Amino acid sequence: MLTKEDNEILCRVGPGTMMGNLLRRYWTPALLSSEVPTPDSPPVRCRLLGEDLVAFRDTYGKVGLLDNYCPHRRVSLFFGRNEECGLRCVYHGWKFDVSGACVDMPSEPAESNFKDKVRITAYPTHEAGGVIWTYMGPEDKQPGFRNFFGDAFPESEWRATKIISVCNWMQGLEGNIDSSHIDYLHSGRPPGVEVKEAADQVWFDQPGYPPPGSRTPRSHSPTLEMEDTWYGFRYAGLRKTPNGYTNARVTDIILPFYTLVAPVYGPLGGDNFLVMVPIDDHSFWRLGFATTSTPVPEDPRLASLQAIIAQYGIKERNQWADNDYLIDRDAQKTSTYTGISGIAQQDLAVTESMGTIGDRTKEHLGTTDRAVIRMRQKLINAAKDLANGIEPADVDPSLPWDRIRSAERNLDEGEDWRMLGTEEDPLVRQLETDEVHG
Ligand code: FES
Ligand SMILES: [Fe+2]
Numbered sequence: 017m018l019t020k021e022d023n024e025i026l027c028r029v030g031p032g033t034m035m036g037n038l039l040r041r042y043w044t045p046a047l048l049s050s051e052v053p054t055p056d057s058p059p060v061r062c063r064l065l066g067e068d069l070v071a072f073r074d075t076y077g078k079v080g081l082l083d084n085y086c087p088h089r090r091v092s093l094f095f096g097r098n099e100e101c102g103l104r105c106v107y108h109g110w111k112f113d114v115s116g117a118c119v120d121m122p123s124e125p126a127e128s129n130f131k132d133k134v135r136i137t138a139y140p141t142h143e144a145g146g147v148i149w150t151y152m153g154p155e156d157k158q159p160g161f162r163n164f165f166g167d168a169f170p171e172s173e174w175r176a177t178k179i180i181s182v183c184n185w186m187q188g189l190e191g192n193i194d195s196s197h198i199d200y201l202h203s204g205r206p207p208g209v210e211v212k213e214a215a216d217q218v219w220f221d222q223p224g225y226p227p228p229g230s231r232t233p234r235s236h237s238p239t240l241e242m243e244d245t246w247y248g249f250r251y252a253g254l255r256k257t258p259n260g261y262t263n264a265r266v267t268d269i270i271l272p273f274y275t276l277v278a279p280v281y282g283p284l285g286g287d288n289f290l291v292m293v294p295i296d297d298h299s300f301w302r303l304g305f306a307t308t309s310t311p312v313p314e315d316p317r318l319a320s321l322q323a324i325i326a327q328y329g330i331k332e333r334n335q336w337a338d339n340d341y342l343i344d345r346d347a348q349k350t351s352t353y354t355g356i357s358g359i360a361q362q363d364l365a366v367t368e369s370m371g372t373i374g375d376r377t378k379e380h381l382g383t384t385d386r387a388v389i390r391m392r393q394k395l396i397n398a399a400k401d402l403a404n405g406i407e408p409a410d411v412d413p414s415l416p417w418d419r420i421r422s423a424e425r426n427l428d429e430g431e432d433w434r435m436l437g438t439e440e441d442p443l444v445r446q447l448e449t450d451e452v453h454g
Contacts, residue, residue, distance in 0.1 A: 023376045025396055026186055027186055027297060029065045029185070029297060030066035030297065031067065036065055037153075037403070038399040038402050040151075040152045041407065043142065044064065044293065045176075045301075046147075046148050047071055050329055051071070052071055052072060055077050057072075059072035059096055060094070061094050064152070065296070072098045075100055080114030082112060082137065083136050086105040086107065087110075087118075089107060104120070110123070114138065116135050139152050145165045146176035147305075149161065157407070159413060160413030162412075163413065174306075175306055175308060176303060176304065177329060177330075178303045178304070179364075180299060181364050182337075183298065183300075183371070183372050184298065184300070184372060185273065185292045185300035187370055190392075192292070193267055194388055195387070196237065196238055201366060202353070222261070223426045223427060223428040224428060238253035238254055239255075241433065242386065247271070248270045248394065250266055252265060252266045253384075257426060261426040266278055267422050268422050270410075270417075271408070274291050275292075276420060290302065291305075335356070335361045335365070337369070341356045344356075
């Protein structure tokens, strides 16, 4: 549990809040590149960390991210005309470029220099991974871009997907580092039918095999072990398998809100780089990345994964609190654990059901919540440090951000889970050789 004060520090992200200040020290994913697809395409609204912004791609392809409100009489620039390297307010024609300069003010006398004195808030942007990123902090603290994507795939192949969630971002983030819930919430079967499933799947149960995710037979009360790293921390959910091996599911946590969740196959999985981007205190985007050539093994059991990777853009939702996420009580009895269809939708149902800002003063945390506890402590400590003048150390772009990998497999005798997904992991070396040699 947390004190009320720490819960507030953790959740509030608006300008001037402690966590809001911390998040504004990092580059933040603002919108998908595909939302402003071509030069002079229509501007779009972008609410981020409690600020109302508008994004547009100018005539040269540069993306601007401006305050939504025109500095003249505060009309929304969403209605603006995107033309000739600037966004023009439709009320009186004032025009702003991507840097925030007012480049035309046709409503004032030609001899006036008023336009040179007016600026609109504009945040710098950077495109990577199919996303437009922005930096919303103090100019003199702006770090270089942490390149999570490396050069294994060209920028043109990266695609991002997002789905909205209507609760506080921390609830989403906590769900991503909560290994034990996958055996329940996401289980493809109700209790009691797993023996047959286990027999079907027993060929996966050998050391070194990277099994397809939570379908692997294993115990349902993982032991969590953790290790601090230069980018945050990583943890393993360790579970016994029917043949007596230890299955290790390793997740990396990169501050402030990035997770590399153990993928459904191999360390290079598709949708496993998951990011929880706060829109405001009461909603966030759940953002995933993949590439058009992400290798997916030819295996009918992975058909649903292939379908996920093929769906780029903003995912539509038809399962909400007010239709009970279309829960099917018969299915809950006979075929799935929740009766709610869709992995992401199962996550949305439980995290949104806590209320838009969950009351962490009333929780009862157990041993499988240790990663959640560590995540909260790290974020709260970093926010308090910043309030005391200590800047975050993990914004250095020269660190190997593209080398961080999660992993899942059964351990060999004497093998330490801490090696999995690192440069010492034979499977990583193998995959890198494949990447280099095609
Ligand atoms: S309100 Fe935008 S130009 Fe007047
Ligand atoms: Fe989940």
